[in-house]
Amino acid sequence: MAINRTGFEQSNTGISIDKDTQGQMTYTFDWTEWLGADTISTVAYSVAARRNDPAAMVIETSGKTDTSTYVELSGGAEGKVYIVTALVNTTNGIIDRRNFRVNVVSRSA
Secondary structure, eight states: EEEOOSEEETTTTTEEEEEETOOOOOOOOOOOHHTTTOEEEEEEEEEEEEEEEEEOEEEEEOOOHHHHHHHHEEEEEEEEEEEEEEEEETTTSEEEEEEEEEEEEEEOO
16 A cells, blocks of 8 residues: 555555544545536535444534645544545535545554
8 A cells, every 4th residue: 555645555455544533633635636617616525334333423613724634533433434525515516525534443642
């Protein structure tokens, strides 16, 4: 697996990133290449647990610029995987959805 500059890991199943159980982190998608001359009008983020996980990962805040979107996440149970999805609408009426996996781990010094 290659790791890009944003910390996400790319594999044949998509992109993922590790998050500590106590971490509250902001994750960003850059839509510039996909948008061309268009801009982002709205974004809605959602989080889904995998493997019937009852522990919640919380969306603290989310937002957008003209060409990127972000979501700030907290919580999650160690060893669990969550799917974070961004649904965007553009000013030209185009709709797209992207997601990534968050692997929750317990980091130590």
